[in-house]
Amino acid sequence: MKRIFIPVAALLLVSCNQTTQETIPVAEAAADTTAPVIEMQDTTGTANEVDAVTSATAMPNHSSFNGIMVVPPQRRATVTLTMGGTVHSTTLLPGDYVRKGSVLATLENPDFINLQQAYLDACAQAEYLQKEYERQERLSSQEAASQKRFQQSKADYLSMKSRLEAAAAQLTILGVAPEELQANGIRPYLEVKSPLNGYVTAMDLNLGKYINAGESICDVVDKGETLLCLTAYEKDLQNLEPGKRVQFRVNGMGAETFHAVLVSVGQEVDETNRSLEVYARVKESNSRFRPGMYVTARVEK
Structure with a gap:
């Protein structure tokens, strides 16, 4: 029988190669899915977060509020009688414009x-x-x-x-x-006169009706100055300061945008819904504005 001799040096070389291959570290199958976030500065000086993969910018949200249009207390008058009487005459209709000092009705x-x-x-x-x-x-x-x-x-x-x-x-x-x-x-x-210029609302008057002293016959509203009465919450207080600009839209007036300035922030929080009232003075004058109209507003940061 023929014998085959393998050199010992060859065996040692093969064994060394196998050991080297087993000790080589395996590469990770997948890279980290969390993309790095790069902080950028926009033109207004506000730091925005930008996704390095998608380039999406996370802009800070503006505070939005709902509310209604109102007029200042000095621009709304309730015409109340200091002496009762029976209505003798009147030419008023709801929505009429009257001037200060004009006769609204006469009483007997x-x-x-x-x-x-x-x-x-x-x-x-x-x-x-x-x-x-x-x-x-x-x-x-x-x-x-x-x-x-x-x-x-x-x-x-x-x-x-x-x-x-x-x-x-x-x-x-x-x-x-x-x-x-x-x-x-x-x-x-007895002549009942208008205390200011404005439009007649909340009219409760007709010929022959007896009106007691202290009862009101109508309201007179001067729309020369309009305010927004907005509902805010505790979490919004840090962004609400007098002087901030407000953009708003009026229900029923389409996508037209109007402007106002924040003038007052309520000092008492409602215990039930944790809300408070915020007032803004409207810059534009518009004949279509009516007290009580619903508005959606945004306070700029």
């Missing part, structure tokens, strides 16, 4: 006539008592009259003077100038 009330009469009587009596008081004062200084009579004339005059002033104050509240009453005589009807 006998008490109004009695008040005017009381004022005119007090005027005549006060004039007589004043002269009598001055005469008694001169006589008293010359010791030609008793002090008792002088004191009585003084008391009568001052009492009538106070009644005259009280009647004049009541007439002024009712819109009647006392000096005009002396010149023109008693008015049969």
Whole structure:
């Protein structure tokens, strides 16, 4: 039988090659799926995050709010009667434009006539008592009259003077100038006048209706200045400061965008829904604006 001899050096070489192949590290099958994020600075100086793979930019979101249009308290007046009466005449219609001082309605009330009469009587009596008081004062200084009579004339005059002033104050509240009453005589009807320029709303008035003192007959709204009353929440407070710009759209007016400025942030949070009111002054004037219209607004950061 023939024997085959293999050199020992060859066996050692093969064994060394196998060991070398087994110790070589295997490459990772897949790369890390998490893409690096690069921070960039936009033109406004705000840091934005950009995905290095997709190049998508994460822009900071603007705060959005819902609300309604309102007018300042100084631009809305409720016409309330200080003396009741029956409606005698009116030419008003809801939505009419009226000017300050124009007559909204006339009322009938006998008490109004009695008040005017009381004022005119007090005027005549006060004039007589004043002269009598001055005469008694001169006589008293010359010791030609008793002090008792002088004191009585003084008391009568001052009492009538106070009644005259009280009647004049009541007439002024009712819109009647006392000096005009002396010149023109008693008015049969009480005139209810508009306290400002604006449009008539919330009208509750018709001929023959009796309206008690303290009841309102209508509101007059001046749309010369419009505000946004927006609902915000606690989480939004850090972005709400007076002076910030607001963009808004009005329900029913399409995609048209208007502008406003934040002027006031509420100081009390509602306990139920944790909301508060924010007010912004509208820059544009538009005849289509109406108090109570729904708006969607965005406060710029």
